[in-house]
Amino acid sequence: xxxPYTVEQRQDTGLINSKLGIWLFLASEVMLFGALFSSYxxxxxxxxxxxxxxxxxxxxxxxxxxxxxxxxxxxxxMAWASLMMKNFGKFKLYLGLTxxxxxxxxxxxxxxxxxxxxxxxxxxxxxxxxxxxxxxxxHVLHVIGGLIxxxxxxxxxxxxxxxxxxxxxxxxxxxxxxxxxxxxxxIFLFPVLYLL
Numbered sequence: 109x110x111x112p113y114t115v116e117q118r119q120d121t122g123l124i125n126s127k128l129g130i131w132l133f134l135a136s137e138v139m140l141f142g143a144l145f146s147s148y149x150x151x152x153x154x155x156x157x158x159x160x161x162x163x164x165x166x167x168x169x170x171x172x173x174x175x176x177x178x179x180x181x182x183x184x185x186m187a188w189a190s191l192m193m194k195n196f197g198k199f200k201l202y203l204g205l206t207x208x209x210x211x212x213x214x215x216x217x218x219x220x221x222x223x224x225x226x227x228x229x230x231x232x233x234x235x236x237x238x239x240x241x242x243x244x245x246x247h248v249l250h251v252i253g254g255l256i257x258x259x260x261x262x263x264x265x266x267x268x269x270x271x272x273x274x275x276x277x278x279x280x281x282x283x284x285x286x287x288x289x290x291x292x293x294x295i296f297l298f299p300v301l302y303l304l
Contacts, residue, residue, distance in 0.1 A: 130282045134289050137250075141293055144246070148239050148300065159236050161302045164229065166220060170302045173216050177291045180209035184258075184284045191277040196269055203262045203280070206287070210255045217248055240301055247297060250290045257283050 123131070152158055161167075183205040190198035224230075224237075231241040261280055268276040 124278055126278055126282045130285050137289060144243055151235055165302050167302050169216060169220050170298050173213050174294060174298050176209050176213045177294050180206050181288050181291045183209065184287045188280050188284050191280055200262065203258060207255060207258050207262060210251055213251060214248065243297055247293055254287050254290050
């Protein structure tokens with residue numbers, strides 16, 4: 109059975125199919141990260157000794173990355189709002205900025221990982237580092253996934269704006285929901301790993 113794409117809201121859910129789909133997908137992602145955060149808490153509570161993240165990790169670098177992702181969420185909203193106002197040029201600008209900020213986040217994270225490796229800190233170093241690399245590595249994969257979708261919507265996928273503007277606007281909104289989820293995960297990761 110195939111569920112057709114509609115640009116109108118469904119009467120049974122009040123959502124378009126793609127938005128319902130992304131909310132269901134994000135619910136599964138919440139369960140994934142929730143399980144990992146729960147594991148972190150159980151391991152930390154049960155540990156006799158536990159290093160403070162601020163002693164091993166760079167809080168200023170993580171704070172910078174937090175600001176980068178929060179700003180990227182703002183530019184993502186501005187990209188979608190530009191489409192709602194039928195301003196395709198501003199959409200391209202704001203989504204381009206979102207992509208640039210996502211790449212900036214990855215570059216900073218790569219620099220941070222490289223620094224850890226140079227200081228002999230690997231996932232096998234201790235439980236904290238294993239958790240750090242697992243949680244942040246999974247988050248990096250999610251950022252890369254979001255960037256791939258946004259680059260497609262900014263580039264070849266943008267052709268849809270000429271033929272089906274409402275459908276395209278819905279795609280950007282759904283991509284934005286995913287991007288905001290990725291940002292929200294980092295907002296939880298930052299204090300849990302770096303500050304507590």
